[in-house]
Amino acid sequence: MSRIDDLPPLREVIARHGLTATRALGQNFLLDLNLTSRIARTAGRLDDKTVIEVGPGPGGLTRALLANGARKVVAIERDERCLAALAEIATRYPGRLEVVAGDALAADMAALAEGPTVIAANLPYNIATPLLVGWLRTEPWPPFYESMTLMFQREVAERIVARPGSKAYGRLGVLAGWRAESKIAFDIDPGAFVPRPKVVSSVVHIVPRPHPLAVDPDVLEKVTAAAFGQRRKMLRQSLKTLGVDPGALLAAGKIEETRRAEEIGVEGFVAMANALSQPNR
Numbered sequence: 001m002s003r004i005d006d007l008p009p010l011r012e013v014i015a016r017h018g019l020t021a022t023r024a025l026g027q028n029f030l031l032d033l034n035l036t037s038r039i040a041r042t043a044g045r046l047d048d049k050t051v052i053e054v055g056p057g058p059g060g061l062t063r064a065l066l067a068n069g070a071r072k073v074v075a076i077e078r079d080e081r082c083l084a085a086l087a088e089i090a091t092r093y094p095g096r097l098e099v100v101a102g103d104a105l106a107a108d109m110a111a112l113a114e115g116p117t118v119i120a121a122n123l124p125y126n127i128a129t130p131l132l133v134g135w136l137r138t139e140p141w142p143p144f145y146e147s148m149t150l151m152f153q154r155e156v157a158e159r160i161v162a163r164p165g166s167k168a169y170g171r172l173g174v175l176a177g178w179r180a181e182s183k184i185a186f187d188i189d190p191g192a193f194v195p196r197p198k199v200v201s202s203v204v205h206i207v208p209r210p211h212p213l214a215v216d217p218d219v220l221e222k223v224t225a226a227a228f229g230q231r232r233k234m235l236r237q238s239l240k241t242l243g244v245d246p247g248a249l250l251a252a253g254k255i256e257e258t259r260r261a262e263e264i265g266v267e268g269f270v271a272m273a274n275a276l277s278q279p280n281r
Contacts, residue, residue, distance in 0.1 A: 004033050004036075004037055004063060004064055004067040005063055005066075005067050005092065006092075007063060007088065007089065007092055010029070010031045010033065010058055010059075010060050011031060013058050013059070013085050013088075014029065014031075014058050014085075014194075017058070017081065017082075017084055017085050018081070019057075019058055019081055019082060019085065022079065027055070027057060027079070027124060028122075028125070028193040028194070028195065028197050028201075029057050029058060029060065029193060029194045030060050030061065030122050030151075030188070030192055030193055031060060031192070031193075031194055032060075032192045033060060033063070033064060035188060035192055036060045036061045036063070036064035036122075037064045037067070037068065038186065038203075039061055039064065039120065039122070039149060039151070039203055040061065040064040040065045040067075040068040040070075040120065041068060042149050042185045042186075042203060042205055043065070043118055043120045043147065043149040043205075044118070044147065044149075045069075046065065046068055046069050046070040046071065046118070047069040047070070047071060048071055048115070048116055049070060049071055049072075049115075049116050049117060049118050049146075050070075050071060050072045050073075050074060050112075050113055050114045050115055050116070050117045050118075051065050051070045051072070051073045051074070051117070051118055051119070051120050052073075052074050052076070052109060052112055052113065052117060052118070052119045052120075052121075052145070053065065053073055053074070053075045053076070053119075053120055053121050054076050054104040054119075054121040054123055054124070054131065055076070055077065055078070055104065055121060055122065055123060055124045056075040056076075056077050056082065056086060056099075056121075057077070057079070057082050057122075058082055058085045058086075059075075059082075059085055059086050059088075059089045060122075061120065061121070061122055062075050062086065062089055062097065063089055065120060066089070066093045066096055066097065070096070071096070071115075072095075072096050072097070072098065072114065073096065073097050073098070074098045074100060074112045074114075075097065075098070075099050075100065076100045076102060076104045076107055076112075077099060077100070077101060077102075078101075078102060078103050078104065080101065083099060083101060086099045087099070100112065104127065104131060105127055105130060105131065105134075109135070109138075109144065109145075110138070110143075110144040113144040113145065116146055117144055117145050117146065118145055118146050118147045118148070118149070119135065119145050119147070119148040119149070119150070120148070120149040120150070121149075121150055121151065122151045123150055123151055123152065125152075125153060125197075128150070128152050128153075128156060129152075129156060129172070132148075132150065132152075132160070132172075132176075133172075133175065135148060136175050136176060136178075136179050136180065137175075137217050141179070141208070141212065142208055142210050143208055145208070146207075146208075147205065147206060147207050147208075148204075148205070148206040149185070149203065149204075149205050149206075150203070150204055150206065151188070151201050151202070151203050151204075152201065152202055152204060153197075153199045153200075153201060153202075154187060154199060154200040154201060154202045155168075155199065156172075157184050157201075157202035157203075157204050158184075158202075159172045159173055160172055160173065160176045160182050160204055160206070161173070161176070161182045161183060161184055161204065163177070164262060164263055164264060164265050165262065165263060166262070167262075169262050170224075170228045170231070170261075170262070171221065171224040171225060171228050174220070174224050174266055174269050175217075175220070175221070175224070176206070177265075177266045178209075178212055178213065178215070178220065178266045178269075178270065179208060179209055179212045180206045180207060180208050180209055181206070181207050181209060182204055182205070182206045182207075183204070183205055184202050184203070184204055185202075185203045185204065185205050186202070186203055187200050187201065187202050187203075188200070188201045188202070188203065213266070213267065213270045214270075214274075215270045215273045215274055215277075216273065216274075216277050219273040219274075219276055219277050220269060220270065220273040222242070222273070222276070223239075223242065223249075223269055223272050223273045223276060224261075224269055226238055226239050226241045226242050227239060227261035227264070227269070228261045228262075229241070231260060231261045231262060232260070233260070234257065234258050234259065234260060235250060235255065235257065235259050235260065235261060235264070236250065236257035236258070238261065239272075242276060244276060248275060249272040249275050249276060250272070252271050252272060252274070252275035253267075253268040253269075253271035253272045253275070254268075254271070255268050255271075255272070
């Protein structure tokens with residue numbers, strides 16, 4: 001395994017600090033520094049960027065981001081056991097690593113951004129989707145970040161990038177497609193992690209759309225929840241749970257009443273959400 005810096009190998013760091021991945025925190029440590037470097041490169045040029053990282057653990061990706069030139073990394077870590085290992089990295093890269101001890105779900109990410117900012121993280125599996133939804137719903141828009149390079153379970157990654165007509169297409173695909181352009185950059189085999197997860201992981205690169213279609217995100221999520229909650233039914237049936245005439249919503253989106261949710265693009269859902277928000281417009 002190639003070295004990206006003069007710090008000790010991650011396995012040595014983990015052993016010295018007595019670190020073990022905790023299932024309750026959704027942890028799976030990625031020890032292959034070649035792979036963490038690949039993630040850092042996927043995030044793009046970083047020499048003028050602040051990088052917000054969630055769940056750095058022993059710091060494999062943190063080291064790669066700094067070695068690949070990140071101007072500054074702000075690492076949010078809930079697990080106090082990992083703080084000593086991260087402090088060693090901060091010493092190696094003086095002034096370039098800020099460690100924030102706390103829960104990423106409660107953190108004010110925008111307040112941590114300094115200048116041009118990107119998000120890059122091997123996200124803890126148990127909070128990956130809530131974090132992504134929060135970032136996609138950030139206000140004001142365009143958001144405080146220029147891009148996100150994030151690792152998910154392959155199944156979740158497929159839902160993020162899914163398009164109409166695919167089995168993976170659903171509420172998350174609509175939300176992601178509404179506000180961003182997303183692509184799966186590459187997969188990572190379970191054997192690269194400690195402990196070894198049961199699933200393949202995928203790195204997804206997400207770039208915000210500067211001018212997404214105007215819609216109330218709460219109403220958009222309400223419409224997608226109704227539509228995909230009974231995805232085998234035609235929309236004229238599944239949308240009845242909204243308490244309004246489905247025909248009016250479908251007409252607003254120029255959608256045939258016999259269509260099903262997985263056949264409708266982002267534009268159609270936005271049109272129906274706007275019609276629900278302003279029924280007499």
